[in-house]
Amino acid sequence: MKYLKLLSVVLLSFVGCDDDQKEEIPVFEIGLEQPINFPAPTYDINDNPIDAAGFELGRKLFYDVKLSDGNTISCAECHNQAFAFTHHGHDLSEGVLVDQLGVRNSQPIQNLAFMNAFTWDGSVELLWRQPVVPITEKVEMNETLENVINKLKQDANYPTKFETAFGGEDAVNPVNMLKALAQFMGAMVSSNSKYDKYVRGEVGGDFSDEEKEGMRLFENKCASCHSGELFTNQEFVNNGIGVNSKLPNELGRARISASNPDLTIEEGKAHPDYYKFKVPSLRNVEKTFPYMHDGRIVLLKQVLDFYDTDTYPYIQKMDNLDVRLIQTIDEKEVLGIPMTEEEKESIILFLETLTDDEFLNDTRFAKP
Amino acid sequence: MKNLKNILFGGIAFLLVSACGSNDSELDPNIGTHVSAIIKLDHSLAIGDEFTIQQQADGENQTLILDKFKFLVSDVVVKTADNQMISIPNNVAGSLIDLSKADDKEIQMYLTGIPNGEYKSISFGIGVSEEVANGSADEQSKLFDLAAADMNWSWNPNSYIFSKIEATNKLNMMHHMAKSETEQADDLWIHIGKKGDFDGYRTVTIDFPQNITVKSEVSPSVHVKVNIEKLFTPNDGASVYLGTPSTVDFADNYSNIFEIHHVHPLNEAINLEDVEMDMDHDDDSGDSGHNH
Numbered sequence: 001m002k003y004l005k006l007l008s009v010v011l012l013s014f015v016g017c018d019d020d021q022k023e024e025i026p027v028f029e030i031g032l033e034q035p036i037n038f039p040a041p042t043y044d045i046n047d048n049p050i051d052a053a054g055f056e057l058g059r060k061l062f063y064d065v066k067l068s069d070g071n072t073i074s075c076a077e078c079h080n081q082a083f084a085f086t087h088h089g090h091d092l093s094e095g096v097l098v099d100q101l102g103v104r105n106s107q108p109i110q111n112l113a114f115m116n117a118f119t120w121d122g123s124v125e126l127l128w129r130q131p132v133v134p135i136t137e138k139v140e141m142n143e144t145l146e147n148v149i150n151k152l153k154q155d156a157n158y159p160t161k162f163e164t165a166f167g168g169e170d171a172v173n174p175v176n177m178l179k180a181l182a183q184f185m186g187a188m189v190s191s192n193s194k195y196d197k198y199v200r201g202e203v204g205g206d207f208s209d210e211e212k213e214g215m216r217l218f219e220n221k222c223a224s225c226h227s228g229e230l231f232t233n234q235e236f237v238n239n240g241i242g243v244n245s246k247l248p249n250e251l252g253r254a255r256i257s258a259s260n261p262d263l264t265i266e267e268g269k270a271h272p273d274y275y276k277f278k279v280p281s282l283r284n285v286e287k288t289f290p291y292m293h294d295g296r297i298v299l300l301k302q303v304l305d306f307y308d309t310d311t312y313p314y315i316q317k318m319d320n321l322d323v324r325l326i327q328t329i330d331e332k333e334v335l336g337i338p339m340t341e342e343e344k345e346s347i348i349l350f351l352e353t354l355t356d357d358e359f360l361n362d363t364r365f366a367k368p
Numbered sequence: 369m370k371n372l373k374n375i376l377f378g379g380i381a382f383l384l385v386s387a388c389g390s391n392d393s394e395l396d397p398n399i400g401t402h403v404s405a406i407i408k409l410d411h412s413l414a415i416g417d418e419f420t421i422q423q424q425a426d427g428e429n430q431t432l433i434l435d436k437f438k439f440l441v442s443d444v445v446v447k448t449a450d451n452q453m454i455s456i457p458n459n460v461a462g463s464l465i466d467l468s469k470a471d472d473k474e475i476q477m478y479l480t481g482i483p484n485g486e487y488k489s490i491s492f493g494i495g496v497s498e499e500v501a502n503g504s505a506d507e508q509s510k511l512f513d514l515a516a517a518d519m520n521w522s523w524n525p526n527s528y529i530f531s532k533i534e535a536t537n538k539l540n541m542m543h544h545m546a547k548s549e550t551e552q553a554d555d556l557w558i559h560i561g562k563k564g565d566f567d568g569y570r571t572v573t574i575d576f577p578q579n580i581t582v583k584s585e586v587s588p589s590v591h592v593k594v595n596i597e598k599l600f601t602p603n604d605g606a607s608v609y610l611g612t613p614s615t616v617d618f619a620d621n622y623s624n625i626f627e628i629h630h631v632h633p634l635n636e637a638i639n640l641e642d643v644e645m646d647m648d649h650d651d652d653s654g655d656s657g658h659n660h
Binding site: 047048117119122123124125126128129132133136137144145146173174175176178179255256257258259260261262 | 502503504505506508509512513516517520521522523524525527557559561563564565566
């Protein structure tokens with residue numbers, strides 16, 4: 001048994017106006033799950049408690065094209081459950097506008113209730129405010145909050161669902177919409193991979209000798225950044241990936257930490273946070289390819305080759321390259337993390353134990 | 369085996385929702401929300417007006433045409449005659465002052481929910497503090513809504529843009545007309561927020577020249593001059609010039625632009641619903657005959 005089967009059970013019963021038909025919505029179990037091997041959540045459960053009505057509304061919104069300009073795509077377009085809510089196979093993603101590509105690789109939606117900051121550069125620090133970015137960005141959904149709210153108000157079902165979830169007059173408003181999305185995303189916890197079962201001593205958690213060796217190597221070579229049960233220390237680092245010549249305006253974290261909102265490229269390059277990105281979680285990493293902030297590397301093996309400075313792309317030494325990627329071996333400076341081919345194979349075997357099929361197939365998170 | 373520790377938030381709820389429209393909540397047109405007090409902001413410029421500031425410390429005056437002037441108001445606090453501070457929730461008093469929505473140069477802030485009593489001053493924030501922006505979602509619902517369209521950096525941890533002033537350099541307008549290729553003069557474009565290490569949130573306090581009394585019989589009106597040019601020529605300290613990269617000075621200067629003019633302590637009582645209806649209908653019935 002994975003969950004203690006009572007998180008918050010809300011039984012909804014709607015009474016229609018024009019007839020006496022009662023629509024019984026099935027009992028729905030949802031809440032903020034706290035896996036015993038996870039850190040404390042960052043999600044403010046007092047400000048936005050997760051219940052069935054809010055979660056279900058958030059899920060409906062997540063899968064609804066009304067959130068985009070011209071009602072063309074939903075959040076799920078680039079956040080597909082089968083691939084840990086990433087955009088399968090895409091390095092970058094086209095939004096609603098033809099030929100307009102986004103500038104960053106779609107990130108998985110999992111365990112966000114435990115994260116300090118969102119997006120590759122940490123531009124948002126509150127989960128409820130995160131959806132504003134994709135909804136309003138021109139290269140993503142290119143819509144305004146005002147338009148979305150107007151569409152939802154005119155819908156036959158949304159007003160009742162908002163009132164049920166949040167109560168009060170004018171329940172269909174931007175903050176409530178964002179709170180519903182945050183409830184849906186906050187409840188999306190991936191914590192039942194083979195690895196989790198191994199560390200919790202559960203059935204299905206038997207590691208092979210090779211997987212154990214992979215874990216040992218991972219802890220040695222990768223876990224200073226991909227640390228803890230979230231497999232990220234949540235820091236922003238320059239990992240040496242180097243400038244993508246197709247995206248010359250990319251500044252990384254410098255865009256956020258600079259005090260000038262109209263930072264020029266030159267000013268951004270001089271900033272200590274230039275080309276720093278958030279260390280991504282490696283949960284379900286087998287499914288979230290391609291990798292890096294711009295999806296530049298397709299295969300997991302190639303990512304390890306990159307850190308081993310084996311093949312192109314090589315680690316680029318900018319002034320702020322993370323010191324954990326600079327080693328001195330025999331009085332020579334060596335960039336990256338030396339690994340043998342056998343070691344890489346073992347590490348990949350371990351990384352595959354982070355795949356959580358229960359999460360990837362959880363019908364609660366699927367399109368209803 | 370119990371292998372997960374679960375947090376039980378909220379427990380078991382049983383909701384019975386009636387979707388029927390209720391007939392018992394219809395508003396009595398005679399009952400409305402009493403306006404406790406009015407802050408009338410009388411701006412020194414209208415959108416489209418010209419003003420001059422110095423290009424450099426020793427430079428020539430440059431003429432600019434005002435395109436945009438707007439700021440968010442949060443954390444309104446009124447001070448009673450016996451020095452009690454009373455905070456008005458942001459979902460009530462949070463406002464977006466936008467000069468493009470002014471009646472001529474005047475914008476009225478209608479304050480509701482102030483307890484009856486004598487008051488000697490009002491203070492408010494220009495922008496949204498870190499505490500509010502990172503605090504409860506519900507408590508910033510109105511501010512978030514007001515900011516959504518044009519006062520929002522969605523990609524910034526504090527997503528609010530606190531204030532905007534934009535103006536076109538008249539030289540550029542002439543160049544545009546002549547289709548000149550010559551180097552453009554600086555246009556003015558200052559957006560202030562909390563960005564990186566810089567926090568442009570500032571609090572302004574306006575002392576009333578005489579106490580005002582909040583009671584149901586009246587809606588006292590406080591007239592405040594907003595001297596937009598003083599953003600660049602503060603009373604104290606160095607002037608700020610076009611091209612000066614110091615957002616700190618601009619943020620600080622917001623405390624200089626507000627100047628109390630006079631109060632109408634016995635202004636006739638009004639209801640918020642009535643003035644909102646007037647605003648919706650763009651009704652310029654005007655002031656009820658004050659001569660200043």
